[in-house]
Amino acid sequence: MIGHVNANRVDREQTGGDGLEPVITFTTDFGTRDGYTAQMKGVVLGICPGARLIDVTHDIRPYAILEGALVLNAVSRHFPEGTIHVGVVDPGVGGPRREMALNAGNRFYVGPDNGLFSFIFDSCQPWEARAISNSDYMLPDPHPTFHGRDVFSATAAHLCAGRPFDLVGPPIQDPVRLNLPQAFQSQDGIRGQIIYVDRFGNLTSNISAQMLTRKARSIEVGNLVIQGIRRFFGEVSEGEPLALINSFGFLEIAVNMRDASEVLDLRTGADVRLLW
Numbered sequence: 001m002i003g004h005v006n007a008n009r010v011d012r013e014q015t016g017g018d019g020l021e022p023v024i025t026f027t028t029d030f031g032t033r034d035g036y037t038a039q040m041k042g043v044v045l046g047i048c049p050g051a052r053l054i055d056v057t058h059d060i061r062p063y064a065i066l067e068g069a070l071v072l073n074a075v076s077r078h079f080p081e082g083t084i085h086v087g088v089v090d091p092g093v094g095g096p097r098r099e100m101a102l103n104a105g106n107r108f109y110v111g112p113d114n115g116l117f118s119f120i121f122d123s124c125q126p127w128e129a130r131a132i133s134n135s136d137y138m139l140p141d142p143h144p145t146f147h148g149r150d151v152f153s154a155t156a157a158h159l160c161a162g163r164p165f166d167l168v169g170p171p172i173q174d175p176v177r178l179n180l181p182q183a184f185q186s187q188d189g190i191r192g193q194i195i196y197v198d199r200f201g202n203l204t205s206n207i208s209a210q211m212l213t214r215k216a217r218s219i220e221v222g223n224l225v226i227q228g229i230r231r232f233f234g235e236v237s238e239g240e241p242l243a244l245i246n247s248f249g250f251l252e253i254a255v256n257m258r259d260a261s262e263v264l265d266l267r268t269g270a271d272v273r274l275l276w
Contacts, residue, residue, distance in 0.1 A: 044157040056071065099147060113175055190212075203266055208251075
């Protein structure tokens, strides 16, 4: 739902009153080999030289919008109000999908309207989304395959420099949301699935902490049955599987000091069943 948002301009006082420009973060699937992210940063610094630039990650799996959405949601809440988050996981670049700027919780998000900000819409209300259509907020003649540089980074830089959010373009009432896999509760427990594998091989499910209204007796995943939910990895011996609530706020399957995805031969889409 769209709601009234008080801050139509990035408020530099929200960053702590230290007189510095707001932070701009970058979350992409570009990797670091080809210099794409350096071009984006160069654009920002050319428009807003004092911007403070933070790399969240450029190792989102190529085209994995859901993975990018999870990381953006988990990370952005830990940055101060006024931060501008540039997210680019954009397999539809150059096509009909809209370019979008979003104000949610007095934090700003810039990227493709392809579901990348789905969790933000659910966790931060009210929000205001706008289509990026004002050419003054873009580089001249944006390249159709590099909106991350010519549209998203440029828009973020102009917002960082204090240009009004409401001049980015017209409101978006119907932003794209991912068709997220849902976890289902029953009398016996909860059924869900693995939706993300981190670099350690830990397996994040779509069963949120809020769904755990009772004590879990066991968790079934693949051919494995895990008894109960632990608080941290070291509560079990090295090489032993466990379940815990991870820092994203979801039920995670892990193997202490091992790659659970390899040890258990599990990937995204694998079923998870929690029993009370």
